[in-house]
Amino acid sequence: MFWCIYLLSITIFSFLLGTLATKKTKRIIVFSSLVILLTPAQIEVGLNNYAPALFTFLFNSLLEQDYSLRVLRPVFLTLPISFLFLTLFFLFRKKFF
Numbered sequence: 001m002f003w004c005i006y007l008l009s010i011t012i013f014s015f016l017l018g019t020l021a022t023k024k025t026k027r028i029i030v031f032s033s034l035v036i037l038l039t040p041a042q043i044e045v046g047l048n049n050y051a052p053a054l055f056t057f058l059f060n061s062l063l064e065q066d067y068s069l070r071v072l073r074p075v076f077l078t079l080p081i082s083f084l085f086l087t088l089f090f091l092f093r094k095k096f097f
Contacts, residue, residue: 006052010037028086035082041071 011034018030041053053075060066 007038010034013037031082031086032079035079036075039075039078041074045070 014030014033014037017033018026021029036054037052039053040050041056043049043051043056053071056071057069060068060071
């Protein structure tokens with residue numbers, strides 16, 4: 001239930017953030033904000049509980065004072081891969097449509 005509400009609110013937030021951008025950069029801003037905010041990370045190493053990576057990092061660093069970048073590893077992996085897929089999508093769309 002939490003993930004459904006979170007997914008809906010982040011999608012709305014990303015599209016509202018995209019309305020502030022120009023037409024050229026709107027897709028990139030919406031896409032990158034969705035990727036950054038929706039990437040899950042494990043809360044603890046041995047458990048299968050997942051939470052959004054950015055908020056887990058902020059919680060660990062601000063409240064628990066655990067300055068580990070372990071929870072941001074999924075973001076560091078998914079952001080370049082997602083931009084690669086986005087670039088390939090635009091190239092494919094420009095070439096064939």
